[in-house]
Amino acid sequence: MTKKRFREKTLPAAVMVGPVTLWLILLVAVPLIYILVMSFCSIDQYYNVTFHFTVDNYRHLIDASYIKIYVQSLVIALLTTLICIVVAYPFTYIIARTKSRFKSLLYMLVIIPFWTNSLIRIYGWKSFLGTTGWLNSILMKLHIISQPLDLLFKQGTTVFGMVYCLFPFMVLPLYTAIGKLDSTLLEASCDLGAKGYKTFLKVILPLTASGIFSGCIMVFIPCLGYFFVSNILGGGNSDVIGNLIERQFKSGNNWPLGAALSIILIVITLVLVKLYQKTGGDMDSLGV
Amino acid sequence: MNTIVDIKGVNKIYGTNHVVKDLNLLVEEGEFLTLLGSSGCGKTTTLRMIAGFEEPTTGSITVEGEPIEDKEPYERNVNTVFQSYALFPHMTIYDNVAYGLKMKKVPKKEIKERVLKMLEMVQLSGFEKRYPSQLSGGQKQRVAIARALINRPKVLLLDEPLGALDLKLRKQMQLELKRLQKKLNITFIYVTHDQEEALTMSDRIAIMHDGVMDQIGSPTEIYERPATKFVATFIGETNVFDGTIRSIEGGKAVIGIENGEVTSSGSVEEGDGKNTGFAVNEFVTVSVRPEKMHFLRNRWRALRFRRLSEITSM
Numbered sequence: 001m002t003k004k005r006f007r008e009k010t011l012p013a014a015v016m017v018g019p020v021t022l023w024l025i026l027l028v029a030v031p032l033i034y035i036l037v038m039s040f041c042s043i044d045q046y047y048n049v050t051f052h053f054t055v056d057n058y059r060h061l062i063d064a065s066y067i068k069i070y071v072q073s074l075v076i077a078l079l080t081t082l083i084c085i086v087v088a089y090p091f092t093y094i095i096a097r098t099k100s101r102f103k104s105l106l107y108m109l110v111i112i113p114f115w116t117n118s119l120i121r122i123y124g125w126k127s128f129l130g131t132t133g134w135l136n137s138i139l140m141k142l143h144i145i146s147q148p149l150d151l152l153f154k155q156g157t158t159v160f161g162m163v164y165c166l167f168p169f170m171v172l173p174l175y176t177a178i179g180k181l182d183s184t185l186l187e188a189s190c191d192l193g194a195k196g197y198k199t200f201l202k203v204i205l206p207l208t209a210s211g212i213f214s215g216c217i218m219v220f221i222p223c224l225g226y227f228f229v230s231n232i233l234g235g236g237n238s239d240v241i242g243n244l245i246e247r248q249f250k251s252g253n254n255w256p257l258g259a260a261l262s263i264i265l266i267v268i269t270l271v272l273v274k275l276y277q278k279t280g281g282d283m284d285s286l287g288v
Numbered sequence: 289m290n291t292i293v294d295i296k297g298v299n300k301i302y303g304t305n306h307v308v309k310d311l312n313l314l315v316e317e318g319e320f321l322t323l324l325g326s327s328g329c330g331k332t333t334t335l336r337m338i339a340g341f342e343e344p345t346t347g348s349i350t351v352e353g354e355p356i357e358d359k360e361p362y363e364r365n366v367n368t369v370f371q372s373y374a375l376f377p378h379m380t381i382y383d384n385v386a387y388g389l390k391m392k393k394v395p396k397k398e399i400k401e402r403v404l405k406m407l408e409m410v411q412l413s414g415f416e417k418r419y420p421s422q423l424s425g426g427q428k429q430r431v432a433i434a435r436a437l438i439n440r441p442k443v444l445l446l447d448e449p450l451g452a453l454d455l456k457l458r459k460q461m462q463l464e465l466k467r468l469q470k471k472l473n474i475t476f477i478y479v480t481h482d483q484e485e486a487l488t489m490s491d492r493i494a495i496m497h498d499g500v501m502d503q504i505g506s507p508t509e510i511y512e513r514p515a516t517k518f519v520a521t522f523i524g525e526t527n528v529f530d531g532t533i534r535s536i537e538g539g540k541a542v543i544g545i546e547n548g549e550v551t552s553s554g555s556v557e558e559g560d561g562k563n564t565g566f567a568v569n570e571f572v573t574v575s576v577r578p579e580k581m582h583f584l585r586n587r588w589r590a591l592r593f594r595r596l597s598e599i600t601s602m
Contacts, residue, residue, distance in 0.1 A: 182372070182374070184370050184372055184374040185374050185376060187339075187341055187361070187368075187370070187374070188368070188370060188374035188375075188376075189376075189387070190340075190341075190360070190361045190362050191339060191340075191341075191361050191362070191367055191368045191436075192362070192367065192387050192388035192391060192435065192436075192439065193362045193388050193391035193392055193439065194362060194387075194391045195360075195362060198391060202376075202387075203376060206378045207377070207378060
């Protein structure tokens, strides 16, 4: 009996679930534990990691210079998220509710650019916006400007790059939420005396709030970590937490400190996701 | 009786699809009018044009003598009860019902009084704090009706409001709707494909078929004197015979059918058969309701019809 049970129930289940479990253990759980352990390790004078328990790494995290970057990261992430909402909402609303036969084409047009690696696209922007770049040469040739505009290496440029990279992550959850909106509810609202903006505030916005919130999470969190955007477009003037982590692992050669920073980033992420869940957010619409 | 809604020469065309064809319809104040027809006959489109969700391609609609073409739905003194209820899922029952009054900036105290009274009227007192998802289909429908009626519309438009309910509940809601309509004396324009529902509740029924209104009249008129073959067969059970008029004498027509002849007992008007009345040798359809037949023991005429319902021009 037990042999039969093994053959008919346990074995097929193990075959199906096994590879995924192994994958998750090896590539998610083990590295995470590794980072966690690392964050409590110390380094010797030759920058070698030694397994000597310490909480110094976490103590370093509240250095004034770091705090300045946390604040800067939060500002950049908040600005990016805000711009993404304001731009993506009306845009997505039109795409999601149009009855045009080009609907799926419009949707694809949002997605297709993101099949190219974002690093390459950000380099593209750098050469486009630079003092000898396309934009400046065209404007100079047209005599609209006499001096090249200094567009790169500003916080605004970083925010622009972040918005550009993360825009579809705002569009996707909004598209789902707005697409699900029952149009008879809008008709009912109008029928009951609500003008367009009232319907938007009282019906459309509350019913798509979960989409807005999940979009915010999906933009805000990566924004804290997208170090390459601030590296390439910000030129060191607009570092985010991701830059700190990158530096500790590479030039700084202080892996334990980098690990501690990573743990903080993970904690921030988890807190935000928990908050999202608490406010009634649907975990599935995060798409993770 | 005053006319409250006047639909004149209305056509609605979507692309190549002619949904409503030259519709003329007068709705009287305080009546319960049903637009009856099978799906795709244009009845819902007609309702949506009155509500303002669709615009007529040609023609005009007036409510209380005022043209409403340029008015947005929220400016029209009509309200709609939707087939899918269309309750706001994120609002309590109280907020759902109060929505229209809040939009009109009615004082809070008055809103409260009117909402509670309205909920009492639809027998949902005590449900204020619940959400639509916590209600049954019948209860949701009552909320939808309350939410529309609280605005004291001149005309209430109902789009198959009972379609999603089970038979027993539907019967009960039919009576309740009729009671509400009588009590509040509001004009109801009711869309349904359920002829029984139409016959039970309506003062008048307009039968629509392929975008054309075939006939309008009281349930009895529609049943007893159907204007077209479609109406005769659509409402109730009937027997249809195709034949030719052999003679018309003293208002009684003799019609030759496949294997015999029938004589009408009602009055048949003689005319040229095109514009007026019926003419001899005209092809006609005879419709006889089953309950109007009785069988006699008679050597010569095995079957006689006690009374012919209607003779319909082909």
